Amino acid sequence: MTNEAKKLGRREFLSTTAAVGLTIIKPQLVRGTVANSSVRMGLLGCGGRGTAVATALSQHPNAHYVALADLFGDQLDRAKRYFDGIAARKGYAGIDPKLMFKGPKAFEAIAECDQIDAVHIATPDIFHPEHLAAVVAAGKHCYCEKPTGVDVRGAKRIEELGRKAEGRLSLDIGFQIRCAPPYVEMVKRIHSGAIGKIAQASTYYHATALTYPPRRPDITPLELRIRNFYWDRVISGDIIVDQSLHVIDICNWVLKNHPIKAVGAGGRKIRDDWGNTWDHFDVIFTYPDDARVSLNHTQYGNALWDVAERFLGSRGVAESHYSGVVGIYGDEPWSWDGGGTPVSPSANIYALRSKDTADQAAGKFHGALDEADPEKTKAFVESILSGKFHNQAAQGAESTLSAILGRTAAYLGREVTWDELLASDQYYDPELEGLDLSGLETA
Numbered sequence: 001m002t003n004e005a006k007k008l009g010r011r012e013f014l015s016t017t018a019a020v021g022l023t024i025i026k027p028q029l030v031r032g033t034v035a036n037s038s039v040r041m042g043l044l045g046c047g048g049r050g051t052a053v054a055t056a057l058s059q060h061p062n063a064h065y066v067a068l069a070d071l072f073g074d075q076l077d078r079a080k081r082y083f084d085g086i087a088a089r090k091g092y093a094g095i096d097p098k099l100m101f102k103g104p105k106a107f108e109a110i111a112e113c114d115q116i117d118a119v120h121i122a123t124p125d126i127f128h129p130e131h132l133a134a135v136v137a138a139g140k141h142c143y144c145e146k147p148t149g150v151d152v153r154g155a156k157r158i159e160e161l162g163r164k165a166e167g168r169l170s171l172d173i174g175f176q177i178r179c180a181p182p183y184v185e186m187v188k189r190i191h192s193g194a195i196g197k198i199a200q201a202s203t204y205y206h207a208t209a210l211t212y213p214p215r216r217p218d219i220t221p222l223e224l225r226i227r228n229f230y231w232d233r234v235i236s237g238d239i240i241v242d243q244s245l246h247v248i249d250i251c252n253w254v255l256k257n258h259p260i261k262a263v264g265a266g267g268r269k270i271r272d273d274w275g276n277t278w279d280h281f282d283v284i285f286t287y288p289d290d291a292r293v294s295l296n297h298t299q300y301g302n303a304l305w306d307v308a309e310r311f312l313g314s315r316g317v318a319e320s321h322y323s324g325v326v327g328i329y330g331d332e333p334w335s336w337d338g339g340g341t342p343v344s345p346s347a348n349i350y351a352l353r354s355k356d357t358a359d360q361a362a363g364k365f366h367g368a369l370d371e372a373d374p375e376k377t378k379a380f381v382e383s384i385l386s387g388k389f390h391n392q393a394a395q396g397a398e399s400t401l402s403a404i405l406g407r408t409a410a411y412l413g414r415e416v417t418w419d420e421l422l423a424s425d426q427y428y429d430p431e432l433e434g435l436d437l438s439g440l441e442t443a
Contacts, residue, residue: 043119045121069107175396266297339368
């Protein structure tokens with residue numbers, strides 16, 4: 001059980017030789033071996049989402065994975081086979097077994113590994129702040145999956161780590177939708193005045209139930225929680241923080257701010273898995289200038305998958321779907337067709353393509369997001385190669401805190417303000433929450 005209700009009240013270097021077109025990169029930025037300009041990556045967390053993003057990142061001609069780390073041996077072995085195949089196709093050596101790290105301290109080992117230049121963090125959400133702290137302390141670039149934590153203290157810690165990394169490391173947070181070309185163009189047009197003054201937005205994240213394969217009968221309760229962490233509200237932050245976070249981030253992006261208060265409700269009414277995450281949230285966020293955003297999030301059943309945002313302004317409406325239409329409608333000459341085909345929610349292309357939820361857990365979608373992961377990972381690699389480092393810690397923490405604001409308002413059943421949330425120092429203590437990994441038997 002979390003302490004939410006109790007605690008809320010408490011208090012460059014880059015030089016180019018134009019004559020020969022050779023890029024020379026400072027050794028501490030990239031110490032690769034291919035033309036002295038290949039980013040050597042380490043993957044921390046070898047599950048579905050980590051592998052999906054790493055696959056996109058591996059497509060860059062100047063990046064490859066050379067090290068792996070995970071709590072569980074079977075995930076490490078599976079990842080090695082997969083990345084060895086990618087390496088063979090690119091002409092690299094496979095993963096050296098000496099650069100495979102297993103167990104509760106694997107995050108420290110891969111962070112300190114002198115054979116890599118950057119770490120890709122794709123571990124369960126509650127561990128992101130601790131794992132990122134180790135990577136930054138080791139002086140490695142980092143691509144960290146969202147969210148930046150599951151509580152206020154974790155998000156604040158990421159902000160502080162961003163300040164420590166400023167100007168010397170690239171620190172990207174996995175909000176890949178900000179790199180999806182249709183979304184980039186839509187937001188650019190909104191910011192240029194295409195829909196006028198925004199009064200409100202209507203958003204929803206309607207997801208099918210997220211299932212897991214059967215687990216071996218001798219699995220310990222702790223290992224089961226870790227492997228099935230999307231069902232655990234402490235480890236994942238609940239569905240609004242792990243999943244609706246993307247929708248909330250888009251709203252922050254469009255409105256150029258974070259919400260100042262929220263009121264919400266929700267619960268667990270339909271799901272029958274053993275977990276404790278809710279299966280629906282309804283939240284109304286209020287942003288500066290009295291703009292309001294309504295969010296409806298569901299995660300159950302198998303008949304519906306659709307994610308969308310509609311921003312309603314004085315000139316028109318901007319609409320965006322993961323799979324489907326992206327566009328702006330209203331006064332000429334502001335109307336814009338960003339592509340996509342209207343899709344019946346009951347015949348969504350995601351539902352037609354997949355009989356299970358492995359792709360959902362890995363964050364794989366078709367449609368407007370086709371280029372999101374490739375563009376995001378390309379930008380990360382090139383920020384390192386150029387020495388023009390990214391630092392997305394503050395933006396990532398802001399969107400994470402926005403989702404936590406909505407969760408907290410729904411859990412408590414009352415309005416919660418941004419200032420009140422930050423003053424709460426809300427914290428999910430891993431040890432108190434039964435997540436002491438030191439004695440975990442790894443498989």
